Amino acid sequence: MKEREKPDFWQKDLVQGRDLRELTTLNLGPTHPATHGIFQNVLTLDGEIILDTEQTIGYIHRAFEKIAERRPFYQITTLTDRMNYCSAPINNMGWHMTVEKLLGIELPKRVEYMRVIIMELARISDHVICNTIIGQDAGATTPFLYVYQWRERIYEVYEEICGARLTTNMGRIGGWERNFSDIVWKKIRAIVKEMPAGLKEFEKMLVRNRIFMDRTIDCGPLPADRALAYGFTGPNLRACGVDYDVRVADPYCSYQDFNFIVPIGQNGDTYDRFMVREQEMWESLSIIQQAMDKLDAMSDKTTFRADVPEWLLPPKEEVYNEMEALIWHFKIVMGETDIPVGEVYHCVEGGNGELGFYLVSDGGRTPFRLHLRRPCFIYYQAFPEMIKGGMLSDAILTMSSLNVIAGELDA
Amino acid sequence: MPGFVVKAERDQLVKDRMGALGEKITGITQEADMLCVHVKKDALHDLLRTLRDELGFGFLTTCCGMHFPGEAQDFGLVYHLHNMRQGHRIRVKCRTTLNDLEFQTATDLWPAANWMEREAWDFFGIKFKGHPNLKRILNMEDFPAFPLRKDYPLEDPTRRDKDDKMFGR
Numbered sequence: 001m002k003e004r005e006k007p008d009f010w011q012k013d014l015v016q017g018r019d020l021r022e023l024t025t026l027n028l029g030p031t032h033p034a035t036h037g038i039f040q041n042v043l044t045l046d047g048e049i050i051l052d053t054e055q056t057i058g059y060i061h062r063a064f065e066k067i068a069e070r071r072p073f074y075q076i077t078t079l080t081d082r083m084n085y086c087s088a089p090i091n092n093m094g095w096h097m098t099v100e101k102l103l104g105i106e107l108p109k110r111v112e113y114m115r116v117i118i119m120e121l122a123r124i125s126d127h128v129i130c131n132t133i134i135g136q137d138a139g140a141t142t143p144f145l146y147v148y149q150w151r152e153r154i155y156e157v158y159e160e161i162c163g164a165r166l167t168t169n170m171g172r173i174g175g176w177e178r179n180f181s182d183i184v185w186k187k188i189r190a191i192v193k194e195m196p197a198g199l200k201e202f203e204k205m206l207v208r209n210r211i212f213m214d215r216t217i218d219c220g221p222l223p224a225d226r227a228l229a230y231g232f233t234g235p236n237l238r239a240c241g242v243d244y245d246v247r248v249a250d251p252y253c254s255y256q257d258f259n260f261i262v263p264i265g266q267n268g269d270t271y272d273r274f275m276v277r278e279q280e281m282w283e284s285l286s287i288i289q290q291a292m293d294k295l296d297a298m299s300d301k302t303t304f305r306a307d308v309p310e311w312l313l314p315p316k317e318e319v320y321n322e323m324e325a326l327i328w329h330f331k332i333v334m335g336e337t338d339i340p341v342g343e344v345y346h347c348v349e350g351g352n353g354e355l356g357f358y359l360v361s362d363g364g365r366t367p368f369r370l371h372l373r374r375p376c377f378i379y380y381q382a383f384p385e386m387i388k389g390g391m392l393s394d395a396i397l398t399m400s401s402l403n404v405i406a407g408e409l410d411a
Numbered sequence: 412m413p414g415f416v417v418k419a420e421r422d423q424l425v426k427d428r429m430g431a432l433g434e435k436i437t438g439i440t441q442e443a444d445m446l447c448v449h450v451k452k453d454a455l456h457d458l459l460r461t462l463r464d465e466l467g468f469g470f471l472t473t474c475c476g477m478h479f480p481g482e483a484q485d486f487g488l489v490y491h492l493h494n495m496r497q498g499h500r501i502r503v504k505c506r507t508t509l510n511d512l513e514f515q516t517a518t519d520l521w522p523a524a525n526w527m528e529r530e531a532w533d534f535f536g537i538k539f540k541g542h543p544n545l546k547r548i549l550n551m552e553d554f555p556a557f558p559l560r561k562d563y564p565l566e567d568p569t570r571r572d573k574d575d576k577m578f579g580r
Contacts, residue, residue: 058549065534066558070565101415101443228495231471231523242495249498343442345491345502347472356473358491371475371489381526410549 037406061410068370072335081167084408087126087351094348098357112254120284125154126351127277130403174312175305216271220386220398230382234353240268246349270401335365376408415444421499422446447502456515468492474527476535516541534559
């Protein structure tokens with residue numbers, strides 16, 4: 001970055017002090033193929049060097065916090081899908097865990113391990129998207145088309161579990177809607193077994209690739225103290241060298257039972273962000289393997305929910321045939337079960353960082369207030385500082401390496 | 412209540428320090444796993460600075476507005492702060508009234524507060540003194556209302572097919 005800075009005497013009229021530079025204003029977005037989402041940046045350029053940018057966001061704002069104030073808890077799950085849609089199951093599980101914290105529900109270990117498996121699969125698919133798009137924006141189309149098949153394989157697992165691929169609405173408050181089928185386990189096992197080979201090939205293409213390294217090292221760097229002040233979390237913060245991971249700092253969902261490394265970077269540039277995500281995919285694969293081993297060692301193969309009939313809908317065949325199940329079904333759907341008064345904040349390690357839910361309940365059937373801490377929304381405000389003094393093409397790369405997801409940004 | 416850990420020792424440190432601030436602190440409560448400090452509006456900025464500089468809460472997790480219609484102090488602001496070294500979180504609450512909706516900005520403490528405060532302005536109409544660029548962020552700029560206030564209807568009020576008697580709050 002340093003060598004690009006030019007002495008400014010030629011830029012100023014020494015007699016009258018006018019700015020002699022011919023500045024260009026460039027509209028990047030709202031819809032631009034390289035921003036991978038709908039947000040606008042009005043850039044001020046001197047030649048190809050970025051002097052400043054003004055961000056406009058909110059193009060897909062859907063007022064989730066307002067809508068949530070009119071919906072019973074189980075209906076809010078579908079809203080959380082649509083935040084970070086690259087890793088929707090993590091959002092779903094985060095929301096379920098928030099409500100479980102409010103209600104004081106404790107889950108059986110088997111359910112928690114199943115959740116861990118799905119959350120880690122979601123993390124892999126999130127990182128696959130982000131990392132291949134970094135390659136794509138740096139000019140390497142092959143990985144994007146090639147490694148995406150792993151995302152497809154993961155989406156097939158989602159499909160087997162809940163029937164949806166992108167907006168999953170997966171799991172329920174208090175457990176899962178049904179036990180995983182044999183096909184699910186077969187598909188997960190196949191991913192854990194076969195993905196390392198694909199990931200290695202992906203790394204061969206980019207990790208020590210001279211062109212890619214020259215392109216990404218020192219591109220959009222941010223020092224750790226600035227990153228913390230800007231509220232960075234997740235892979236972007238870890239790339240700056242801060243080992244903050246919610247899974248380790250505030251273990252939820254039995255993450256304390258697993259052995260994994262929290263990879264960190266050094267310079268907080270695009271290459272480090274890429275590498276942190278890359279390493280995290282390996283760690284996620286290892287966590288999934290560990291969870292499968294733990295599940296295999298359990299004699300229980302059937303538990304998929306906590307015993308909370310007042311919160312979790314009974315199976316449909318029971319609703320049709322049993323009086324009690326029918327009553328619970330009716331009470332849950334009509335929102336007639338008592339909700340405690342209270343306030344909880346719960347956060348999970350989402351694909352992009354600390355995804356937090358601040359839930360205020362006044363005992364009504366819907367939340368009194370739900371505030372969503374969306375990691376994208378908070379760290380995207382550092383973008384102007386990161387790209388100032390760099391080239392326009394570096395700004396594109398920086399943006400894709402931050403993994404700004406429009407749905408999460410705007411909620 | 413299962414499922415979470417209360418960090419009582421760390422909480423005690425905060426309580427001790429808050430005791431020295433006297434009547435600026437209107438209350439300290441335990442809400443599930445988190446300690447919550449209630450502070451008077453004019454002392455909010457000083458409290459945040461104290462928490463950041465003296466007690467290690469160097470990370471601003473969230474800042475959001477609240478609206479409690481019908482209460483004497485009907486607006487509020489909630490901060491979640493995080494001491495990453497000690498793994499300790501606290502909540503700071505501050506209440507005010509509709510006629511007195513201007514807070515001191517926290518952008519000088521955390522640049523991250525910039526967009527959070529713009530969001531609070533956008534949705535609740537809470538102003539922040541000293542904010543560098545206080546304008547709407549998610550809604551369009553000529554939006555006529557502050558939509559997260561409770562008196563703003565979610566549904567189109569002219570519709571008759573949406574009946575709140577059965578399915579409302």
